[in-house]
Amino acid sequence: MLRWKLKLAIVAAVMGVATWAGYRSERRTMDAAGKPATTIRSVVRRVMAPKSRTESIDKLNALRHVAGRSEPTPREMQQCWEIIRGFTVEDVQAYLAEIPDGLNRPANSALVSMLFYRWAQMDPEGAMSAGMQPPYATSRTMPYMVVVPWVERDMEGAMRWAKANGSDSEKMIIGNEVGRMLAKQDPENALARAKAEFPEAVNAVLLELTELTEQMSGSKESRQKLFGILAGLDDPQIKRRCLYELRWSYDEGDQEQALAAVKEMEESGLFPEQVEIFRREVSYQVMREKPQERMEWMMSAESKASTDAQVGAYTNWVQSKPEEAIAWAAEHDKIDFLAETVKKMTYSQIRAGWVPTDDSRGRWENTTHRQFNAWREHQPEAAEAWLGTLPTEMQEVFNAPLSNNGTK
Known part of the structure; x- marks a missing residue:
């Protein structure tokens, strides 16, 4: 009898543990996403x-x-x-x-x-x-x-509510969706409508119109349509902003298409100064991997690039392909570009806390030293006079010999 009771007690205990384990498992599952508190109100509801x-x-x-x-x-x-x-x-x-x-x-x-x-x-x-x-x-x-569903269902109602009750942030949010909807429904009149009915939607209209132009494979027809819309507006600020957005739509796209767009912009007669900015930016992108062509284009009368911009482009070139850049400067009598680049790179190192024992200075010393040697070869007096203004340790860097492979 005692043995039977003991077995029964063990079975009951095991079942209790199993039941508790099942509860704990289910509880963990419920708690994972959270369980609402039980209140009189929640029970009644x-x-x-x-x-x-x-x-x-x-x-x-x-x-x-x-x-x-x-x-x-x-x-x-x-x-x-x-x-x-x-x-x-x-x-x-x-x-x-x-x-x-x-x-x-x-x-x-x-x-x-x-x-x-x-x-x-x-x-x-x-x-x-x-x-x-x-x-x-x-x-x-x-x-x-x-x-989103509000504007899709009742755009006019959303605008009325925003004007009467919306905070600045709510107007902006509603304006973004209204502008997107206007541009898709009525692209030819979208900008004029946004300006008259809900100015907070203007930026979204501009973005959507340029995006639609890009989605249409940047076709000539889509761009001409956009230019026609802009030409019909009487607000020069909106026109400039839209052309600005269109420029950015080509930033990572087909650069040849962008050059075609530049030509069409010129033909549209819209803001020649902005077209010129667009032309320069596109040309920089197209010639990113062609530094010599980019350099020569920047020096042309068509470019109108400043001397500082030309030196900046040359500095980028000489850092990536020093032999080509140095040879080009000598061939085109642009030793002043070499001199300015040497100065810029050297002063940058000094401002960054350069010290003779810096292990990371090898590449900088190699590139800048080679440029300095080319400068000194063509303009020895000017190069030596500038060298004399540097700390002694840095003068030693430029006076040390370079081996045939261009290293110390």
Whole structure:
């Protein structure tokens, strides 16, 4: 009898441990995404809610806890949205009240964004008002989750609300989306409309128009259309800003297309001084890997580049390909470029705290020393006079011999 009772006690203990372990495991899963505190209000809200709402909330909670502390997978996001897209405003508010810890966990943050997007589809003003309150006000993405569906559904209403009630930041957010929408719906009149109806949308219109031009493979037709839109505006500042944005759209793109755009800009008659800036910047990009062509173009009358800009380009060249640059300077009687580059690089080292024992000075000494030798060969008096102004240790660097391979 005693043995039987002992076995029964052991079985009960084992079952108790197993049950506790199962509880602990489930508890860890629930805690991973956070569990809302149970209050009288939450119990009453759940008891009074329609069955369809409680079922949807339970399904979302199950998906949320599967994700835990991780980002939901695309499939999980799709499953969540299939539930949320059927929510009413009351359903959205009820589930927001069920999510603990606000936006502190990835799964919760993703659901909150979806819930506000759905809320904005039905009641954008209410969603905006709630989204700008704690704990959501600290989120940078929350206003956009409201504004995007709002502008898509009722752009004029969004602008009216922003003018009457919006803060500067809210006007900017709404303006970004309004500008994007205007440019897509009515590109020819978008800038004029933005300026007249909602000035905060002007920058977004400019960006969208230049992006659309780029998306159309930078075609001549798309650029001419953009130039035509600009020519019809009476605001020179807006025209300049749009051309500026167009320049940047070619920064990492097809440089040959950019040169074609320069020519078309000239033909449009829009702001010759900006066209000239565009031409110079494009040419710099095109000739980035062709330093000699770039150098010769910068020295041409067409370039209008200053002497400082020419020396700067030469300095970049001599640091990457010293033999080519030095030979070019001698051939084109530009020893003054050599001299200025030697001075710039030497003074830069002095300002950086150069000392004779610096192990990192080898490459600098090699490149600068070779330039100095070329300068001294063509202008010995000027080079020696400048050398005499340097600290003794640095004079020794320039007076030391170089071997055939250009090292000490």
